[in-house]
Amino acid sequence: MTVSYLPEALYLQIEEAMPIACVDFVPVRDVDGVREVGLILRDSPHGPVWCHLGGRILRGETIAQAIRRHAADTVNLVPVLPLNPQPDYVYEWFPTQIAPTDGTVFGNDPRKHAIGLSFVLSLDGTPEPQNEAIDFAHFPLGDLPRDLWPGCGELLERLGLAE
Numbered sequence: 001m002t003v004s005y006l007p008e009a010l011y012l013q014i015e016e017a018m019p020i021a022c023v024d025f026v027p028v029r030d031v032d033g034v035r036e037v038g039l040i041l042r043d044s045p046h047g048p049v050w051c052h053l054g055g056r057i058l059r060g061e062t063i064a065q066a067i068r069r070h071a072a073d074t075v076n077l078v079p080v081l082p083l084n085p086q087p088d089y090v091y092e093w094f095p096t097q098i099a100p101t102d103g104t105v106f107g108n109d110p111r112k113h114a115i116g117l118s119f120v121l122s123l124d125g126t127p128e129p130q131n132e133a134i135d136f137a138h139f140p141l142g143d144l145p146r147d148l149w150p151g152c153g154e155l156l157e158r159l160g161l162a163e
Helices: 008-017 063-075 152-158
Strands: 020-031 034-042 049-051 053-056 089-094 114-121 135-140
Touching: 020 063, 020 152, 034 063, 049 152, 053 063, 063 114, 089 152, 114 152
Parallel strands: 020 114
Antiparallel strands: 020 034, 020 053, 034 049, 034 135, 089 114
């Protein structure tokens, strides 16, 4: 696979001009009959917040490769995925100044307009937070942290992961 990285200045121009394709994923596990979701704590434009994992898909990268790369880069685990994973939901992220006002459900990302192919999956092993992840924790569905990235709670609901 040949992956191409853009110079930061060019990437920022592209973010200003068009939506960015991303993978968003939420690791789940069941402990004693209780479903838990795995979230990372990270710095963000909203301050330190808990959120799902994921990020942009690079040119030349498949969706499965993008999920594996983000899981490895963020929590040092590699999920087992089918060859062509299909999203459980497609969720949009908008900066406030271009956010829809027609009732469209979306998350807030002041950096970019993103289209998130959203997945629920399992991660085997013990997550080791690294890079953007300050911490990683599992939360029971009925006891999610209050300081979620704006829109993350709605994404969890759309994925059937919130009570």
